Amino acid sequence: NAGVTQTPKFQVLKTGQSMTLQCAQDMNHNSMYWYRQDPGMGLRLIYYSASEGTTDKGEVPNGYNVSRLNKREFSLRLESAAPSQTSVYFCASRLRGAGNTIYFGEGSWLTVV
């Protein structure tokens, strides 16, 4: 089972460049999430999508946009990358039900120089 798949795994950007992180899940989950992980900060929620067609801001949404393209896919876009956006980005998905468990992708390492 693929689970949650993120691309790219590694990316280096120059300040001001734009890019999109792609995420897809094959578990027929309703909700999808984007988190960022920084040293000493744990995981912080950027945006989430409770269901297809809806998106909501999380704790740290500034500088990001998202698109819930369909039930499977949830992309994160950086319109004008800044060094402060250097981080590891995790996509996740959840099926409402027992445990409300969230499953994570393997992460995307982004460096902005």
Add this chain to the structure above:
Amino acid sequence: GEDVEQSLFLSVREGDSSVINCTYTDSSSTYLYWYKQEPGAGLQLLTYIFSNMDMKQDQRLTVLLNKKDKHLSLRIADTQTGDSAIYFCAESSRGGYSTLTFGKGTMLLVSP
């Protein structure tokens, strides 16, 4: 807002038991989770506990929940070097759209 706190570091010897502690502030938490992250990898769900339970055991893992004190612990019996990783406590609330609020993680180092 919700807050989840964990100690940052724990060092144990192989074969000993490890206990990782977590406190949270949101009294409406419905589920509490433990995730494991190995270097360079994503987060792997280890176990979760529903808020109306006070203990859950799964092989070498024992989760204890003290809802009154808002304290969660993860005990790993017979800790192995392969258990070395960062362990995250997380809580889920706010009903149907529940996101997870994570602690900053506890780095567990197991020495031979």
